Amino acid sequence: MSLCAECFHQGEHAGHDYNMFRSQAGGACDCGDSNVMFCKRHRIKSNSNVPCVPKDLLMMSELVLPQFIFSLIQHLREGYNEPALDLPSEKDLHKILQVLEPHVSFLEDLTKMGGAMRSVLTQVLTSQQFYKDLSSGVGENACAKKSHEKYLIALKGSGLAFPEDKLACGMEEQGAGTSTLAIQGLAGATATSGQGDSSDEEDQDGSQGVGKRKRVKLSSSTKDQSIMDVLKHKCFLEELLFWTIKYEFPQKMVTFLLNMLPDQDYKVAFTKTFVQHYAFIMKTLKKSHESDTMSNRIVHISVQLFSNEELARQVTEECQLLDIMVTVLLYMMESCLIKSELQDEENSLHVVVNCGEALLKNNTYWPLVSDFINILSHQSVAKKFLEDHGLLVTWMNFVSFFQGMNLNKRELNEHVEFESQTYYAAFAAELEACAQPMWGLLSHCKVRETQEYTRNVVRYCLEALQDWFDAINFVDEPAPNQVTFHLPLHRYFAMFLSKAVKCQELDLDTILPDQEMLMKLMIHPLQIQASLSEIHSNMWVRNGLQIKGQAMTYVQSHFCNSMIDPDIYLLQVCASRLDPDYFISSVFERFKVVDLLTMASQHQNTVLDSEHERSMLEGALTFLVLLLSLRLHLGMTDDEILRAEMVAQLCMNDRTHSSLLDLISLEYFKNPNPKSGIIPGSLSFESVLSAVADFKAPVFEPGGSMQQGMYTPKAEVWDKEFDPVMVILRTVYRRDVQSAMDRYTAFLKQSGKFPGNPWPPYKKRTPLHPSYKGLVKLLHCKTLHIVLFTLLYKILMDHQNLSEHVLCMVLYLIELGLENSPERESDEEVVRCGQERCHDSWFPGSNLVSNMRHFINYVRVRVPETAPEVKKEPPASTSSDGLASSQSSRRKSLQRENSGTAQVFSLVAERRKKFQEIINRNATEANQVVRPKASMKWSAPGATPQLTTAILEVKESMLSLLIKLHHKLSGKQNSYYPPWLDDVDVLIHPEVPRYSHGDGMTAVERILLKAAVQSRLNKRIIEEICRKVTPPVPPKKISSAEKKTLDKEERRQKARERQQKLLAEFASRQKSFMETAMDVESPDADITMEIATSEQHVSEAIYDCVICGQSGPSTEDRPTGLVVLLQASSVLGQCRNSTEPKKLPTTEEEQIYPWDTCAALHDVRLTTLQRYFKDSSCLQAVSIGWEGGVYVQTCGHTLHIDCHKSYMESLRNDQVLQGFSVDKGEFTCPLCRQFANSVLPCYPGNNVERSLWQSHSNKCMQDLVQEVEDLQEQLGTFPSETNLSKEMESVMKDIKSTTQKKYTDYSKSPGSPDNDFLFMYSVARTNLELELVHRGGNLCSGGASTAGKRSCLNQLFHVLAMHMRLYSIDSAYNPWRKLTQTMQDKNSELISEELPEVPVLYRDVSSLLLIQILTMPQPLRKEHFTCIVKVLFTLLYTQALAALSVKCSAEDRMAWKQSGALKKNTCNGEKSWEVLLGHVVSELSMGKIYEEQETDELTLVNPDSIECYLQQFCLPFLRITSLLQHHLFGGDLPSCQEDEEFTVLASCLGLLPSFQSSDEFTSASCLDWPVPAFDMISQWCSELASFADRHPDQVKALLIQEPKWDLPRLLQLPENYNTIFQYYHRKTCTVCTKVPKDPAVCLVCGTFVCLKGLCCKQQSYCECVLHSQNCGAGTGIFLLINASVIIIIRGHRFCLWGSVYLDAHGEEDRDLRRGKPLYICKERYKVLEQQWVSHTFDHINKRWGPHYNGL
Secondary structure, three states: OOOOHHHHHHOOOOOOOOOOOOOEOEOOOOOOOOOOOOOHHHOOOOOOOOOOOOHHHHHHHHHHHHHHHHHHHHHHHHHOOOOOOOOOOHHHHHHHHHHHHHHHHHHHHHHOOOHHHHHHHHHHHHOHHHHHHHHOOOOOOHHHHHHHHHHHHHHHHHHHOOOOHHHHHHHHHHHOOOOOOOOOOOHHHHHHHHHHHHHHHHHOOOOOOOOOOOOOOOOOOOHHHHHHHOOOOOOHHHHHHHHHHHOOOOHHHHHHHHHOOOOHHHHHHHHHHHHHOHHHHHHHHHHOOOHHHHHHHHHHHHHHHHOOHHHHHHHHHHHOHHHHHHHHHHHHHHOOEEEOOOOOOOOOOOEEEOOOOHHHHOOOOHHHHHHHHHHHOOHHHHHHHHHOHHHHHHHHHHHHOOOOOOOEEOOOOOOOOOOOOOHHHHHHHHHHHHHHHHHHHHOOOOOHHHHHHHHHHHHHHHHHHHHHHHHOOOOOOOOOOEEOOOOHHHHHHHHHHHHHHHOOOOOHHHHOOOHHHHHHHHHHHHHHHHHHHHHHOOOOHHHOHHHHHHHHHHHOHHHHOOOHHHHHHHHHHHHHHOOHHHHHHHHHHHOOOHHHOOOOOOOOOOOOOHHHHHHHHHHHHHHHHHHHHOOOOOOOOHHHHHHHHHHHHHHHOOEOHHHHHHHOOOHHHOOOOOOOOOOOOHHHHHHHHHHHEEEEOOOEOOOOOEOOOEEEEOHHHHHHHOOHHHHHHHOOOHHHHHHHHHHHHHHHHHHOOOOOOOOOOOOOOOOOOHHHHHHHHHHHOHHHHHHHHHHHHHHHOOOOOOOHHHHHHHHHHHHHHHHOOOOOOOHHHHHHHHHHHHHHOOOOOOOHHHHOOOOEEEEEEEEEOOOHHHHHOOOHHHHHHHHHOOOOHHHHHHHHHOOHHHHHHHHHHHHHHHHHHHOOOOHHHHHHHHHHHHHHHHHOOOOOOOEEEEEEEEEEOHHHHHHHHHHHHHOOOOOOOOHHHOOOHHHHOOOOHHHOOOOHHHHHHHHHHHHHHHOHHHHHHHHHHHHOOOOOOOOOOOOHHHHHHHHHHHHHHHHHHHHHHHHHHHHHHHHHHHHHHHOOOOOOOOOOOOOHHHOOOOOOOOEEEOOOOOEEOOOOOOOEEEEEEEEEEOOHHHOEOOOOOOEOOOOOOOOOOHHHEHHHHHHHHHHHHHHHOOHHHHOOOOOOOOOOEEEEEEEEEEEEHHHHHHHHHHHHHOOOOOOOOHHHOOEEOOOOOOEEOEEEEOOOOOHHHHHHHOOOOOOOHHHHHHHHHHHHHOOOOOOOOOHHHHHHHHHHHHHHHHOOHHHOOOOOOOOOHHHHHHHHHHHHHHHHHHHHHHOOOOOOOOEOOOOHHHOOHHHHHHHHHHHHOOOOOOHHHOHHHHHHOOOOOOOHHHHOOOOOOOOHHHOOHHHHHHHHHHOOOOOOOHHHHHHHHHHHHHHHHHHHHHHHHHHOOHHHHHHHHHHHHHHOOOOOHHHOHHHHHHHHHHHHOOOOOOOOOOOOOOOOOOHHHHHHHHHHHHHHHHHHHHHHHHHHHOOOEOOOOHHHHHHHHHHHOOOOOOOOOOOOOOHHHHOOOOOOHHHHHHHHHHHHHHHHHHOOOOHHHHOOOOOOOOOOOOOEOOOEHHHHHHHHOOOOOOOOOOOOOOEEEEOOOOOEEEOOOHHHOEOOEOHHHHHHHHHHOOEEEEEEOOOOOEEEEEOOEEEEEEOOEEOOOOOOOHHHOOOOOOEEOHHHHHHHHHHHHOOOHHHHOOOOEEOOOOO
């Protein structure tokens, strides 16, 4: 069921599972459709008493509408010109559709008027009479006639009426080559193929179609002609649909036709019309250039019609829907058939689809297949299909077109020239066109009553397979070096067999074919398994990467249920019914490792290079383990399968919920009907998931990469359920198996179960379903036992090309055999008849339990003459004599029958021959097929002349080999001791936990224990073997040359392992380094860089250059610099004075206005000052940089500036694509790779002086004040031209160019030096303020700077000071004088014409501090710094008192004035806030300051609250000053409680003479007046009073009433993403008033912008880039509404940051593809905010790219 957003939001959907998606091509809302409203809450109650519409109300519409619709049809007829050759140009069609848009819109509006109008429209559209009268072209009207002719021409041009002569031509074309199907030349198909030829040929990949004759194969059916070619229109609706198709489904028309669907009569009529036009839709679709769009629109219609079971059933019965669909699909595929080259290239009669055709490459068939799958989801329709034998035959013909497509031929000599990429089209076609309909049909075969359907399908499937084998001339050997992954007929057969046994209780043998057919059936699936192994062994490397792609796709999660699973199941069925020896030998022969299975230490393989032997042997054994272990279709329930699948996926890696759902695409749980509601399996999916996995909430890594919510296996799953076999089956990449094993190892180590490197654990299997019991025979056949014995022997003797994996698989097979042994043998019986039975082969019987103890003494082998065995043994002629003297007849038989493995497999050849005789094949033919192959392999004369026969003394049994292997693995003699000798209970309860996890030794112990449990004789023999102390068997003497070849592979393997170890170690070191280097938050990230500021040694500061590696001081000639990143920042400007964060607007009422931000208020203040005071004075009274200030940060690494220049030069010449712009000076730090764009020179400083500067002097305040003044009077001389000064100049230029001109130019006279002066000290202010913000807005935490050694403020100060000293301040205007001296002449400035200077009380004290310090000669002495701070504190305190007095009521002011006057003459009146406040009030009362009406009065009667106010007013200054002191003079900041902050900072700055106890402490006690306080205050207040006389309205506004700024915050986002989406995705842009295609919203200020919108482009800048410059000085944070992701713009680069909205499982939903409800993740949003505030986007996010101003 699909609803539009409006209907959805009006319903109540709590607890519903739903997906929200944006329809790309329209669609219809199901609201009110009772057929699909499956929710009880929303089902429509049928209402019988609907009132009738009055007749006369609709009369007008009944008269007008027929004419109106006819005029629309006439327009459509007129506009369409049937082209001579090509399709009508899209422009022409587009023009007509534009003209008709109002017509269709009008009809659409009518449909929205409700049911009454829709029923009138239905009547008009479906009435045959109206159509006949108006449209038939009969009558006088010339216009109507002409229009009718046009209509007929269009019909004819659409291939719906053909001249008869085409039929004959069609018959001739078919003459060449016959097929298994009866062929009937029908006009439609030849026409389509004929038309297609010209255009189709060009689309083929490379030479795919060259020289291949197109063949058309038709099913013989009389219906075809009418289905494909006849179209007769009887009403307006039919012709309207015809034109809709002709014009390729214009969106408006589709919407109109869908909007009519609520009318039931219309729905039925329209569905029938749609079915009638189905063939025509297919033809149009095939020709269309825009097939994708057209496909979507077709499906939007068909899904509405065919999802309704009742309607689908009705159309199936009345209109032959199934016939039409199957025929149309058949016709469609017939246009792209080619001859199959599988098996018998010359004489093959089979045809397959050509995957290079556009039809398959572009998935053009998708809408038709999708409809077919949809209707098969209805039980009633599927039932008709399964009962109709004719349809089944036709369908199997259709499926056989895909059987053997996309054949791969192995390139043996040169690399393939052109890598065809058609393979994905082949996989998609098999999945969609064959497998999905199969799953649809299978979903209806779940009960016993449906047995007949399965029999039908199996019967016709086998017939089709037999036809296929005949058509490709298949006997019993597949053609070499060929493989196709596409066997849909095999898979249909397999899946219906599985269903028959699992659900329908059918007896498997009644539906299985004979032995001969089974032998044929197993060949191709087995060929695929062997080819997979070959591909992974790099034997197909010359075919290019695409062959690996095929091998991966075959097992990939979306395909595995329909491909590898049915193949393995089919092989299991064949194995359970065929002779086990035949099957096992076929496997080893297919995998080409027969020659390797010899007991000789050397051999020759005629079909395989030795480098591939090991991996092919591993492949063969792994395949056998899979075949014998998997129970997916052999007895597991659906829930068990789901659990096994889930465990396998989780063991490989932790997974997100959505990726698990995607990876476990179990077809058994799916319902193909798109409107069926919940996936039936989803409920069990959740319960199984919670049973096997733990949820890990999303976390953040130190590098800043964000994790999603993950599921990880529970401990008990690793302990009991980890199944390596299932993991191997489901891995696409081999590394995933290793990943699962690594995770398993980590679990065992962590839980203390096993410390070493474990082997894959053995997992008990679900019991086999009785029908498949025959599979166990494979484990108990002599051929397998010989192979296992041989491999154990070879591993023990260290023969080459064997690996641990081989041993692991061998042991696994032995264990499987012991677990699945037939009934327990009676020991005595075996002893008795053992002697007679042993003559036929190596082993006496076929039971593994007894064969394990069977000793084999001598084996005859064929070996090359160079082999060591030859030298050791007597010559071959005498070997039989030597053996004749031995007493046992068994040895004779050994010598006679078993000359090594060669004999074993020649036995196999004999056995095959017998088999073919059994199945009544001609004996001579059998010899031709089998005999020569066998003889050629083993003893072709002349092929291997140097082979000779040798006799090996073995004297081992499997048990003895296992015990010796145990010794070998442990590296100790006698390491195995039977556990039951100590504890008999082991035999009774063999499931000992200590054996369940471990390495090879554990596996051997487990097997020996199981063997002993199963048989007393085995137990006894094991004990016997252990009693003979046998040293590990040394390998036979091997010459050194041979040893080299043996060891080469081993050495390679070891080298590989060492390399992996080194790489892993390197990666982990790198990771840990990055974690420390990138951890912005952690103050402990100790990078061992010595930066002068943090060093306290007496020696000169030493720096390490990270480029040349040399250490040394920074000198004037060769300066060292800090790697820094300069960036413009408006973060400070975003502070607001409310603690409540602003919310992102999600309704029209909520809007954000930027009037209360820090930047706005500072801006207003400066403008006001400039209006009334002298410009140069204004520019020293404030700081700028709240918006567009320059922030400097460093990674802490230093380099020589000349080294840096050569480094930049090398980056310029580097052709590698970098994520930064070298021309803009950008680079990454050579050591930590952190992004940077400048180098800040380190000032040569000597720490000896430094300790002197810090010494406390006992000079009095007056002397210090005078010294400061004298120092300021010294003119800053321009430094000599040294390298250092040049670099300081250049870095100053960099700092200036970092921000835009508008953020540096505030003077009224452009280019004034005052601008530069203001900018420079503001840079220092910006950096101090930002550090304060990073510390959380206060200094309570103390300690070093948060960035630890990464602070570069000291170096920055030197650069700024050097430049600011160049600007001398005229002594008359020096603010220092006004602060420290009482001026005599008060009237001088009144006389002057120009504007006055800014009164001292209006100046920003922190700015004054920076001006004073930066204009002093560097390095500064600590005593002078303290002096400046003390003086400025007196001004700050006075400002606080003035601001306070303005806030008080008149009565309070009077009270303070009087009480202050009384205490004025007490001894420390200058240090009492009451006295000072009284004085301020009395001084300010002289002007008009208090005359204005009161605004926000503070009732501050309580002295404590006044003290608190004064402290809060002074704190921001104290914080900035303390930070500055910390950076200039070192020394840590003390930590404290928030309420102690004032006192701690004041004493730290030296403002508090002696620290008093807190109860008597007042802020005024920090005052230290350089001149008498009252004179000073009177002088400052008088300036205000004189200003108040002129502008009384402005006095109060300008008094600094420092607001409490909150920390900068991003906008608060709503809990649910849908709230944002619904408001913004339809919102119009304020600039262009259109709805943007990609809407975005700024998370800093809430502005709505068009991403990439050309409509809002200004001077080649798109809106987002422009906004990022205006709002964030080059940094923008935008939420993309349609994608739910956040994009960061930083200067000329951008990156995708990720999403802060996650679903219930902690996952992002980028681009809203999954449509799950999303909720805010507060932790992520905090991280985003943190990165914004700390300016670390560049360091933490790695994937940056240039945006070219196009965002």
